[in-house]
Amino acid sequence: MRVPAGGRDVLRRAITGQWRHTAGGAALAAGHQAGEALVPVVIGLVIDEAIAPGDGGALARWIAVLALVFATLSLSYRFSYRAAERAAERAAHDLRLDLTARILQPRGGAETGRLPGELVAIATQDAKRVGAVHIALTAAIAALAGLLAGGVALLRVSVPLGLLVLLGVPPLLLLAHLLGRPLERRSGAEQERAAHASGVAADLIAGLRVLKGIGAEATAVDRYRRTSRDSLAATLRAARAQAWHDGGMLMLTGVFIAVVALVGGRLAAQGDISVGQLVAAVGLAQFLLTPLSILSWANGEFAQGRASATRIASVLAAPYAVTGGGDGLPLPVRGRVRLREVFCGALRGLSLEVAPGELLGVVTGDPEVATSLLRVLGRSADPSPGAVELDGVPLSGVDPAEVRRAVVVAEHDADLFEGTLLDNVAAAAATPEAVPAAMAASAADEVAGALPYGAATPLTERGRSLSGGQRQRVALARALAADPAVLVLHDPTTAVDAATEARIAAGVREARAGRTTIMVVTSPALLAVADRVVFTDGGPSAAVGTHAELVHDNETYRATVLA
Amino acid sequence: MTAFRADPAEENTMTATDGSRAGERELLPVASAARVRAALRELARPHRTAALCGLAVLVAATGTGLLTAPVLGHVIDLVAQGRPASAVTAPVVWLAVIAVAQGTMTALGVSLVARLGEGMLATLRERFVDRALRLPLERVERAGSGDLTSRVTNDVSVITTAVREGMPSLARSVLTIGLTLVGLAILDARFALVALVAIPFQVHTVRWYVRHAVPLYAAQRVAVGAQQQRLLGTIGGASTVRALRLTGEHVGLVGRASQAAVDLALRGTGLVTRFYSRLNLAEFAGLSAVLATGFQLVRDGQVSIGTAGAAALYFHSLFTPINIALSLVDDAQAASAGLARLVGVAGVAGETDEDPREAPSRARGPVPHGPPIRVRGIGYAYRAGHPVLRDVSLDIAARERVALVGASGAGKTTLARLIAGVHRPDSGSITVGDAAPGPDGVPAGRHVALVTQEVHVFAGTLADDLRLARPGADDDELHAALERVGALAWARALPEGLETTVGENGHRLTPAQAQQLALARLVLADPPAVVLDEATAEAGSAGARVLETAAAAAIEGRTVLVVAHRLTQAASADRVVVLSDGEVAEVGTHRELVRAKDRYAALWEAWSDGRRP
Structure with missing residues (x-):
């Protein structure tokens, strides 16, 4: 994936990626507009050549021509719009996938400072807006064609009348645009306030359980009513302004048509043009307003598309969280992990050594230290200064995806995904056979047993259908099934009951026998099965020993794990 | 130790047990068409005056606008009669006056219609939030919280769009169509009659469209929802995806969900374009009928060329409002479905004994701080035949x-929720303080x-x-x-x-x-x-x-x-x-x-x- 420089680049790539559809669509749409322009012309011809002289044969001929015009405009509309829509949807789809790939890129960095909901909105709404530029582009090209056709037709009727319309329409629309501009700006702000009401409602519904828990429903309803009334007032102001703007447009176009009728009527009275041509001219003057307003609409769409493209570009071009280092790891990975005076986040000179196959417990009283440690171990962040080495190779020189092939970091709040329980556990499994063993070791088999369809039960809303303890066990099973050379577990059992936790501790020890495992925990049940425990505050000095020794000798440690 | 092995079928799995397969969910109810109409009538009642004024002004505005064509026809007649060029000035001044009057009245009328629609919408959303927040939690959980959330976001926004953009243009289009037909009839009743030739085409097209569009759009909404869900899951869990090297797989999953939504959207486009193509047929049929009639009437000397020209222009100017009105069928369909879902929730609250006017935080009887809680013989099952609690009695001093x-x-969480009043016990009673238990065994x-x-x-x-x-x-x-x-x-x-x-x-x-x-x-x-x-x-x-x-x-x-x-x-x-x-x-x-x-x-x-x- 090439990283685009900015919004303009995103927009340009989206358009060039679909140019075939857009070009074909625009050609057909031009046919449609030209057809629409011809309808009043044909009406005028019917009046002149059939109705005025009372010629029945001419009537039949011209109605046949009208049928032809309608067939052409109808079919070209049909296929042009389809082509434009296809281009729009495909471009949006491609952008969506580019964004997803960037966000999930092993080097990370795209989520920094953005909530998931915001990123999803960019991948859906903004991608859609950029895609919609194709529709605007098609429509704009067609509108230009319509303008051209209408203009030529008018000039053929009468040069002064044609010039009047063609030169009169642009200033008219410019005037309308200028009138509309302050309105647009103001109503934008007011619509935002109006949208606020539905945002507040969704927020209250999302917190429904919390509101119910403390009996705050009535207060929340009162609060919502006030927000809703404020919104209503803002919306009404915006609607009123919009109505007067539209009314003003009606006046302007009406007066314009009157001027065309005045000039055309005088020309016709002087015998310069026929009655039918007068009818056609008035019809064309009305028609020409449409392509011109399409152009101004398309202009608005382009502006929105540009803004969306800029947001997309800022995600696609977000700096990586870790840069440099694209090497592989020497295989097989033995699993010797060493931290050399690592500084990163809350880590201030931490050194640590883990032997291959060791089951190490790391205890810290500061959650930030735990988070930072996990980040450097999984190369979500690089230490500076300091180094994290695996089998003597600094991780900062290794491709992050390769690091995670050897080192799996199972975070405390790891997410489950849509799919069955088994899908989740098997998602990253080293081999299919690893799955049942991992489920037994993490007591996830009990979770499956409690579900209506066992391990085949689908999990909804990121596993929210499970309780906290059940989710943790499934996530642990997934990590164990991955069977990496180095496994880092972070508080995997905080919501699990004590008896199950003891079983899990034994299960983890057995499942990880001979493989390096680092448990960043404060659970005595897990610490008791560790070969060695390091008690750290992120600084250079750390207390090391078995769990029993540390409990015995270190009062702070005792307070931290035995609260 | 064995005593603590998990019982295979319960506790926090409740949402999984009855919510894991969409088909098993008991979604919140949807109101019938009759109830929606009744609810709308009730919402409109306080705005009746504004609505009537708005309608009257819009009728006047549209009527004024329709004077344009006969005045143009008059200009044509003047020219055809060979009158001097100066004779066109007077009718043209009238054209300008008509335009100004029409613009002013339209603005006024649309403002009033907006007040009606927005006022009703505001009341509706307030009422919905009020009822939704007072729904028994148990009911919300049976439906899955997504059901309520999608009603408050998607349905409200669909209705808002319909009210904000659809209603004013629908009102104006329908009025224009109606009054144009009246105008045609005034020119000559036969023009109006032949213009009706277009109607069978239009009726047939709309019926065909609705028949195909409704299921397609329903499927499309589902696909877009699934895509959204997928993206939220994947992006929300991005760090997990990276940690487990699932990037390729998840990009693939998002791609499939997105492709499904794209395919359905394109099918929708195919449908819409066919819809308008068929409407073109109606336009052609009507227009040629009006022209042929004009030809006949002029030849028989019953109307002037100007009148025939005006009739053709009239009919030609109907194309846009008809397309607007018919295209709103779509929005109207979506909005009425959304409305039924909103009104449906309002109905649930009526069925419960939780009185919406009573603040639930307020006690019915005075309860001192730290009341005793008495639980007597309660039983509870999320699924019939799979009791989670059996005959639990408990005293908390x-x-x-x-x-x-x-x-x-x-069954810990279940018992906790029963005592907190989230669920009602199937049997037994719970008393808080001295208050007697309610009819369902719920603490008063x-x-x-x-x-x-x-x-x-x-x-x-x-x-x-x-x-x-x-x-x-x-x-x-x-x-x-x-x-x-x-x-x-x-x-x-x-x-x-x-x-x-x-x-x-x-x-x-x-x-x-x-x-x-x-x-x-x-x-x-x-x-x-x-x-x-x-x-x-x-x-x-x-x-x-x-x-x-x-x-x-x-x-x-x-x-x-x-x-x-x-x-x-x-x-x-x-x-x-x-x-x-x-x-x-x-x-x-x-x-x-x-x-x-x-x-x-x-x-x-x-x-x-x-x-x-």
Whole structure:
């Protein structure tokens, strides 16, 4: 994936990626507009050549021509719009996938400072807006064609009348645009306030359980009513302004048509043009307003598309969280992990050594230290200064995806995904056979047993259908099934009951026998099965020993794990 | 140990057991067409005057606008009669006057129609939120919370679009069509009659369209929802995806979901374009009929050429309003479906005994702080035939702190929710204080607050969030509540202190801070009794201790039931209740139960094994 420089680049790539559809669509749409322009012309011809002289044969001929015009405009509309829509949807789809790939890129960095909901909105709404530029582009090209056709037709009727319309329409629309501009700006702000009401409602519904828990429903309803009334007032102001703007447009176009009728009527009275041509001219003057307003609409769409493209570009071009280092790891990975005076986040000179196959417990009283440690171990962040080495190779020189092939970091709040329980556990499994063993070791088999369809039960809303303890066990099973050379577990059992936790501790020890495992925990049940425990505050000095020794000798440690 | 093996079918799995397969969900009801109409009539009643005025003004505006064509026809006649060029000036001035009058009246009429629509919409959404927030939680959970959320977001926004964009243009289009036909009839009744040739084509087209569009758009909404869900899951879990090297797989999953939505959208486009193509046929049929009629009438000398020209122009100017009106069929369809879903929820509240006018936080009878809670023989099942609780009886003395202990799946959470009044017991009764149980065995009124691991930070300022629990609280009270749960230090350190915007789009609180906020709300709500369920589990082990201290401060002086995960919580409680397979297995103080050497003792053994020096 090439990283685009900015919004303009995103927009340009989206358009060039679909140019075939857009070009074909625009050609057909031009046919449609030209057809629409011809309808009043044909009406005028019917009046002149059939109705005025009372010629029945001419009537039949011209109605046949009208049928032809309608067939052409109808079919070209049909296929042009389809082509434009296809281009729009495909471009949006491609952008969506580019964004997803960037966000999930092993080097990370795209989520920094953005909530998931915001990123999803960019991948859906903004991608859609950029895609919609194709529709605007098609429509704009067609509108230009319509303008051209209408203009030529008018000039053929009468040069002064044609010039009047063609030169009169642009200033008219410019005037309308200028009138509309302050309105647009103001109503934008007011619509935002109006949208606020539905945002507040969704927020209250999302917190429904919390509101119910403390009996705050009535207060929340009162609060919502006030927000809703404020919104209503803002919306009404915006609607009123919009109505007067539209009314003003009606006046302007009406007066314009009157001027065309005045000039055309005088020309016709002087015998310069026929009655039918007068009818056609008035019809064309009305028609020409449409392509011109399409152009101004398309202009608005382009502006929105540009803004969306800029947001997309800022995600696609977000700096990586870790840069440099694209090497592989020497295989097989033995699993010797060493931290050399690592500084990163809350880590201030931490050194640590883990032997291959060791089951190490790391205890810290500061959650930030735990988070930072996990980040450097999984190369979500690089230490500076300091180094994290695996089998003597600094991780900062290794491709992050390769690091995670050897080192799996199972975070405390790891997410489950849509799919069955088994899908989740098997998602990253080293081999299919690893799955049942991992489920037994993490007591996830009990979770499956409690579900209506066992391990085949689908999990909804990121596993929210499970309780906290059940989710943790499934996530642990997934990590164990991955069977990496180095496994880092972070508080995997905080919501699990004590008896199950003891079983899990034994299960983890057995499942990880001979493989390096680092448990960043404060659970005595897990610490008791560790070969060695390091008690750290992120600084250079750390207390090391078995769990029993540390409990015995270190009062702070005792307070931290035995609260 | 074996006694604590999870019972295969229960506890927190309730949403999984009845919510895991979409087909098994019991979605919230949808109102019938008749009920929607009744609800609309009721909503419109207070705006009747504005509606009638708006309609009258719009009719006048449209009528005025239609004068344009006959005046143009008059110009044509003047020319055809060979009158001097100066004769056209007078009718042309009339054209300008007509335009100004039409513009003014349209603006006025549309403003009034907007007031009607927006006013109704505001009342509707307020009523919906009111009912939705008072729905029994049990009902919401049976439906899945997504059902309610999608109604309050998608349906409300669909209706808003229809009201804001559809209604004014529909009103104007329909009026234009109607009055144009009247205008045609005034020119000559035969013009209006032949113009009706287009109608069968249009009726047929619309019926064909609705038949195909409704199921297609329903499928499209589902696909777009699935795509959204997929993206939210994948992007929300991005760090997990990276840690497990699932990037390729997840990009593939998003790609499939997106492709499905794209395919359906393109099918929709195919349908829409065919729809308009067919309408073109109606335009052609009508226009040629009007032209042929004009030809005939002019030849027979019954109308002038000007009239025939005006009739053709009239009909040509009908194309746009007809297309607008018919295209709104779509929006109208979506809006009425959304409306039925909103009105449907309003109906649920009517069926429950929870009176929407009564603030649920207010007790029916006075309940002193720390009332005793009496649970008598309650049973409960999420699915018939799979009881989660069987004949559970339990007494919690005034101001007592009882810990509920048991393996996952023993029924702890269910019992906690029953006592908090979230669910109704299938049998037995629950009494809080001296209040007699209600007809369903639910404690009368709501005296028992429930705090769970689920935290939500409401969008708005921190102070507003806290005031949800006590609307009239002054800053001192807010500070005191935060102080009590140990949150004052970080709250003060926020960029704008208590006035900092938090929640979605605001300052992001850590899970532990959000939970402290929940406890501060509890302090402010000041309920006589509290149920804490896993309220301290989410923060990870280091954060948990901070929260436990905060929770202890928040519940002081109340009757408390704690669903205990860390057995230290049980050890420090006044009494411990051990649940096993939905039944009360043991009750006693921590010491008594440890001495009894039964289930609790085994559990304590497992817990404290590694803790002993």
